[in-house]
Amino acid sequence: MKRTSFPKQDIRVLLLEGVSRSAVETFQNAGYSQIEFHEKSLPEDELKRRIAEAHLIGIRSRTQLTADVLEQAKRLIAIGCFCIGTNQVDLASAAGHGIPVFNAPYSNTRSVAELVIAEAILLMRRIPEKNAQCHRGGWSKSALGSYEVRDKVLGIVGYGHIGTQVGLLAEALGMRVIYHDVETKLALGNARPSASLNELLERADIVTLHVPETTQTKWMIGAEQIARMRAGSILINASRGTVVDIDALAAALRSGHIAGAAVDVFPVEPKGNDDAFTSPLVGMDNVILTPHVGGSTLEAQDNIGIEVASKLVRYSDNGSTLSAVNFPEASLPEHSQSRRLLHIHRNVPGVLSRINDLFSRENVNIDGQYLQTNPTIGYVVIDVSMPEERAAELKDALATIPGTLRARVLY
Ligand SMILES: NC(=O)c1ccc[n+]([C@@H]2O[C@H](COP(=O)([O-])OP(=O)(O)OC[C@H]3O[C@@H](n4cnc5c(N)ncnc54)[C@H](O)[C@@H]3O)[C@@H](O)[C@H]2O)c1
Numbered sequence: 001m002k003r004t005s006f007p008k009q010d011i012r013v014l015l016l017e018g019v020s021r022s023a024v025e026t027f028q029n030a031g032y033s034q035i036e037f038h039e040k041s042l043p044e045d046e047l048k049r050r051i052a053e054a055h056l057i058g059i060r061s062r063t064q065l066t067a068d069v070l071e072q073a074k075r076l077i078a079i080g081c082f083c084i085g086t087n088q089v090d091l092a093s094a095a096g097h098g099i100p101v102f103n104a105p106y107s108n109t110r111s112v113a114e115l116v117i118a119e120a121i122l123l124m125r126r127i128p129e130k131n132a133q134c135h136r137g138g139w140s141k142s143a144l145g146s147y148e149v150r151d152k153v154l155g156i157v158g159y160g161h162i163g164t165q166v167g168l169l170a171e172a173l174g175m176r177v178i179y180h181d182v183e184t185k186l187a188l189g190n191a192r193p194s195a196s197l198n199e200l201l202e203r204a205d206i207v208t209l210h211v212p213e214t215t216q217t218k219w220m221i222g223a224e225q226i227a228r229m230r231a232g233s234i235l236i237n238a239s240r241g242t243v244v245d246i247d248a249l250a251a252a253l254r255s256g257h258i259a260g261a262a263v264d265v266f267p268v269e270p271k272g273n274d275d276a277f278t279s280p281l282v283g284m285d286n287v288i289l290t291p292h293v294g295g296s297t298l299e300a301q302d303n304i305g306i307e308v309a310s311k312l313v314r315y316s317d318n319g320s321t322l323s324a325v326n327f328p329e330a331s332l333p334e335h336s337q338s339r340r341l342l343h344i345h346r347n348v349p350g351v352l353s354r355i356n357d358l359f360s361r362e363n364v365n366i367d368g369q370y371l372q373t374n375p376t377i378g379y380v381v382i383d384v385s386m387p388e389e390r391a392a393e394l395k396d397a398l399a400t401i402p403g404t405l406r407a408r409v410l411y
Pocket residue numbers: 084085086105108109112157158159160161162163180181182183210211212213214216217238239240264265292293294295296
């Protein structure tokens with residue numbers, strides 16, 4: 001096995017929020033042995049203490065890696081979000097510390113889509129209310145308010161990976177699909193784009209939300225948007241809790257304007273399974289409440305564990321940043337004969353020429369050099385043939401170049 005400048009047995013991996021055991025196995029199979037595993041997220045004070053010691057961290061949607069927390073992460077080389085969303089990480093701050101962030105952009109897509117379709121059918125049949133009545137000893141055998149989903153209009157807000165999967169499954173059930181997205185998207189099947197969000201809200205029998213959490217999507221569905229929805233329509237939110245004004249939704253459910261809802265994500269969620277859940281929607285029979293489990297199937301979690309852990313291992317072993325969400329993406333070859341130096345810098349003029357000047361002054365031949373940039377970060381990987389001590393000297397010299405965020409000898 002290739003030697004790393006920092007022995008693998010010293011690399012500390014901190015895994016939070018009960019990420020799949022497949023992640024642990026992936027690290028172990030790659031030769032990593034210092035793996036600390038926690039079932040829950042950590043309180044901020046403890047998170048700061050633990051992250052200060054960690055080289056790699058794995059989280060899900062609950063752990064907030066703010067600029068303040070990242071300030072403590074002096075040894076951290078990469079972050080893995082074992083989920084799709086990365087809004088819980090201050091991506092700019094991570095990049096500013098030279099830390100790439102990886103996620104699993106598709107591994108739980110299908111799980112969310114299946115849940116949404118199931119909820120659409122159950123809500124159109126008023127099953128949540130009937131289920132609750134039966135549990136209380138009631139019996140209300142009636143077709144009133146119950147409909148097939150066939151031929152109904154499904155409005156998808158955010159026609160990305162999940163939105164398109166939901167659309168395809170819905171069409172297989174005979175639904176008519178319309179969507180709204182800020183980007184121009186290829187319409188799959190017979191789906192049709194809506195002229196605007198308002199038009200979608202006014203036409204759809206069921207509205208389902210699949211946007212990321214951004215400043216534009218925060219509270220995008222409030223009282224005004226809900227009022228535009230058809231009387232007796234249904235709202236499903238399995239995106240992020242901040243997308244919907246939950247008090248406005250509760251009021252519309254109470255008034256009967258919205259006939260039913262399914263909500264998987266909340267503006268404030270419990271830290272772990274032992275903490276209490278509260279919401280204005282609690283106690284409403286026409287609402288399906290789920291504890292942020294849209295992506296929580298064993299298949300999805302298993303795949304996510306392997307996918308994200310593999311990305312962290314690849315970066316740690318080889319320097320590859322392919323599919324990083326906040327970093328220039330470099331897919332790097334193996335170089336068995338060379339040493340590999342990494343230089344992460346602010347993308348300002350003159351850094352690459354200073355790096356090359358340094359190698360030229362030191363009379364060092366470069367076996368391979370890879371440069372990738374994004375608007376803020378430059379990432380240079382340099383393969384050279386030389387003894388370990390010499391590589392360490394060059395790394396120290398690289399670190400003095402103005403604009404440097406981080407310089408490392410990878411192996
Ligand atoms: N409930 C869960 O367990 C669960 C699981 C997975 C993902 N999610 C959430 O679902 C979100 C969507 O996932 P995805 O994989 O489909 O993401 P994606 O990036 O593939 O798709 C998001 C789509 O939303 C669009 N969009 C962005 N801003 C918009 C706006 N203001 N108005 C309309 N459209 C907008 C984008 O252009 C994109 O097409 C994730 O960001 C995550 O927050 C939740």
